Amino acid sequence: MPDTLIPPAARVAAHRDPNVLRWVAAYTLSMVGDMVFYLALSWAAVQHGTAAQAGIVTAVSAVPRALLMLGGGVVADRFGPRRVVIGSDAVRCGTVLAVAAVLFATDPGLWLLALLAVVFGTVDAVFLPAVGALPARITTKDQLARVQGMRGLGIRFAAVVGAPLGGLGVAVGGSAAAFACAGLLIAVSVPLLVSVRVRELPPDEAGVGTAGSTTAWRxxxxxxxHIRRHRVLGPLMIAIALGDxxxxxxxxxxxxxxxxxxxxGASGMGWVLGGFGTGAGVAALLLAVRGRVPHAGLVTAGAIIPGAVAIAVLAYAPGLPVAVGIAVLVGLLTGLSGAMCGALLQTQTDTAYLGRVTAVAGIVSLGIAPLSMPLSAAAIGVWGTGPVFVVSAVVCALGGVVALCAPGLRRAELPT
Known part of the structure; x- marks a missing residue:
């Protein structure tokens, strides 16, 4: 599948570039499809097994994703992120639609759901690094921060729309209808991805990772x-890991x-989560509109540390309205720091390495960080919410301390 190249004269500001907007639309539709998919998977697993079995089915997709994502990054860099994204998204679509058809026709039980989760997680291990590597191929480096903000808005939109849409699908036609809805959403994203054009890498960025030039292991x-030796990427990965x-x-x-x-209650928790989502959405919108934030490294550290303090304070909020207000602040600060980390990762990485660098960041966020959830639950059972939130905030704040103490990261700037 040959890549369609961007003519040099066609490069414009990302938020006005139809090529970038097609990618954002495709990414957003795919993320909404993911939200619907996971809700449908959870519901179907609960209907076909015990609570423990349902938990295993919904968690099993994380295993191949974490184990294979580094390899997925190599694949994205060797064969080009555009064709890898299109191919993997098409496989995701076909798999989900096939399972929906089987569920409409018969009741195969948990084994099919477990197989679907494994396949989806395996394909995600290739899809996610390629998605992270593609923005650098569709716009110039000075626009990557704005694209990161637009991507953040897409994630917020998917979080707001995906769950209700999946619930509607389950209510109307059960798990099969919800799976069909997820598959159709992903299906719409595929032609949009096909229409996205990529830029040709300059000679100083194109000499690494081409298929056949070296082994995958190398x-x-x-x-x-590249990450370990880079004056910004090395400490940035540590800051991301601690923050997550x-x-x-x-x-x-x-x-x-x-x-x-x-x-x-559940409604109060929903209000707090809504406050967090609002704050994170405002942060993404800020970066999408401005396109560049000066003193990016300092801003990253300056957002992580007070954001961590707000996490600790949340556990001691005297009432729900105050908790919602603190959640907005947490979302704003952590959303800003997360968007800045993503923008720095995009702009500091040599383009030919972006798939692999995105894979490492993805393993940190999707493979290592979730391990804190059972640990947090166990610790809260022993010490209560307040002390555990405070300890978590200290760990998060250490990410900001790393950013301040690493000269390369502290002085990092986004391209102009």
Whole structure:
């Protein structure tokens, strides 16, 4: 599948570029499809097995994704992110639609759902690094921060729309209808991705990772070496890891337990999550509109540390309205720091390494950070929500300390 190249004269600001907007639309539709898919998978698993079995089915997709994502990054860099994204998205679509058809016709049980989760997680291991590597091929480096903000808005939109849409599908036609809805959403994203054009890499960026030029193992080692030796990427990965480890536990299982402890109920937890989503959406919109934030490294650290403090304060909020206000602040600060980390990763990485670098960041966020959830739940059972939120905030704040103490990251700037 040959890549369609962008004529040099066609490069414009990302938020006005139809090529970038097609990619954002495709990415957003695919993310909404993912949200519907996981809701349908959870519902179908609960209907076909015990709670423990349903938990295993819904979690099993994370295993191949975490184990194979580094290899997926190599594939994206060797064969080009555009064709890898299109191919993997088409496989995702076909798999989900096939399962929907089987569920309409018969009741195969949990084995089919477990197989679907494994296949989906395996394909995601290739899809996610390629998605991360594609923006650098559809616009110039000075526009990558704006694209990161637009991508953040797409994620917020998917979070708001995906769950209700999946619930509607289940209500109308059961799990089969919800799976069909997810498959159709992903299907619409495929032709949009096909229409996206990519730019040709300049000679100084195109000499690494081409298919056939070296072994996949050497490509993988080269990508890891690129991160380790880079004055910005090395400390940035540590900051991302610490920030995610300190953030994921409290804002997932910790918030559920906090809402139960305070008597806020499910609706109160929904308000707090809505506050967080609002703050994160504002941060993404800010970056999408401005396109560039000066002193990017300092801003990243300056957002992580007060955001961590706000996480700790959330556990001691005197009432639900105050908690919602703090959640907005947490979302704004952590959303800003997350968007800045993503923008720095995009702009500091040599384009030919982006698939592998995105894969490493993805393993940190999707493979390591979720481990904090059962640990947070167990710790809250022993010490309560307040102390655990404080410890999590300290871990998160350490990411900001790393950003301040690493000269390369502290002085990092986004391209003009």
């Amino acid at each position: 490509d993988l080692r080269a990508g890891l070496s 480890l300190g953030f994921v536990g409290p804002l997932n299982v910790g918030l559920t337990l906090l809402a139960d402890e305070r008597g806020w």
